[in-house]
Amino acid sequence: MPIPNFLVIGAAKSGTTSLYAYSKQHPEIYMSPLKEPRFFAFEGEKIDFCGPGSNIFNQETITSIEAYRALFDGISDEKAIGEASPAYLCVPKAAECIYHYIPDVKLIVILRQPAERAYSSFLHTVKAGAELNIDFTHALQEEEKRILNNWGFIWRHKTLGFYYPQLKPYFDRFNRNQIRVYLYEDLCNQPVELMQDLFQFLGVDDKFIPDVSSKFNATGIPQNRFLYYLLFTKKSPLKPIKNFLRALFPGKLRTPLAKGIKSKLLVKPTMSPEIKKQLTQEYREDILKVQDLIQKDLSKWLE
Template identity: 45%
Template sequence: MTMPTFLMIGGAKGGTSSLYAYLRQHPEIFLSAVRECDFFVLEGQTPSFRGPGDQIAFRRYITHLDRYQALFTGAGDRPAVGESSDLYLDGQGAAGRICHYLPEAKLVVILRDPAERAYSQYNHLVRDGREPLPTFEQALDAEETRIASGWHPIWHLKARGFYAAQLQEYLDRFPAEQISVHLHDDFTQDPWAVLRALFRFLGVDPEFRPDTSLRYNVSGTPRSRLLHALLAQPMAVKDVFKPLLPAAFRHRVRAKLMNRNIVPYGTTMAPATRAGLIELYRQDILRLQGLIQRDLRAWLET
């Protein structure tokens, strides 16, 4: 059975939804149709996350090896075969399981300013109608209680931002040349440069130019919550039409409709809140600079 040659392991709200859509356009790349299957976090487990709406995600989780391998049955002879699960970067035990099953896999990481990522993650939950608390600050204060109560890691707004510690788990197990780390700012400003670097990293034609005109999984406020729910949530009626339409076409149409229905959230993070998060992450950011050899001073600015 086919297993992936590369994994997109995160991080959260770093642009991986868009990156996935762009990479899968390449004729030499096969990406599984299921995103966020989280196999290497949940192998052999029965997920029981208890946060609002967490149960909706259960349908996409894959916890057994045979079902995981089945994700790649259509790969054919394409040289780059992969999947994308943001939880792998910070998911407990993921690095060890990936090393066990895929010791030669190439790993793709894209990182966003951790304070901005936390704020975007909160607004993602607000967008989807799941966040019961009215302010970002209240959600930050509730995090420890939510973790203790078994809520899905998507609710771990602060905990998911310690990238140096998370990345070290992989550097302890994989050669550095098997890990390609990029920054969200670079991807936003010049997606083609990041894509070309990744094509080279994955060993496919670096001159192929995918359509990057659409952004995917954008945070914001839905004009119509009903339309957003219809587009975003798994539904049995949608499963009927899936075999009739190519996955790439479905994803593109869905993204267009979602983007038209989303308006940017009208508030920005309070300066005092950002300052507090910067202090929380400061030592990890400084350590990360050394690990990836990038200047991250902008992440330390209030």
């Protein structure tokens, strides 16, 4: 039965959804219809994270190998088969579980300046309506308590930015040539070049040019929370109507319209320079260790 030969393993809020969407366009790549199965992070477990919105995370996580394999029943003649679960980077057991099932897998990582990633993570919870207090400092102060109370990973804004202990098990277990690490800034500045390098890494046609005009899973604070909730959240009471409209109108018409409406509703406030400086200082040692591990210049992250 089919199983992936490549995985996008993180980091969360660093562009994994874009990598998933752009890869999905390639005719020689099959991506799981469920973007984040998280199977290798939670195999055989009962998922019971707490905190606002965690019920969706709990329900959507695949924990059995049978259900996981079923995600890839639609494969035809694609060369590269993959999925994208950022939980694989931050859950300690994931590296060993992946190695057990697919030791020859290719692993893709994309990393973002950790203070900026933390702030984006915070804005994500605000956008989802889960974080009612829109003060970033308050969210950071609450983080340790939330972790102790078993809140989900989306609440670990600061913690998930310490990449070195998350990456090290993969570099210890897998050959370096099985791991490709990208930087978020390269995805923003040179998305086509990055994707073509990724295609080459996967052994598919690297001349293929994906449509990179859309940014996926962008964060921000809704100017009108109620309207945003109705139009764009999974719990919206308008979901039956949206499903009906989805059947009537093709994606090429829906996507630009939805993108335009969403961009009007979302505003993205900038992070306080003082907070960014403080967080970057806390991340400094980790950044230097990551720089040595992945053999990429991360000096700009320290500015």
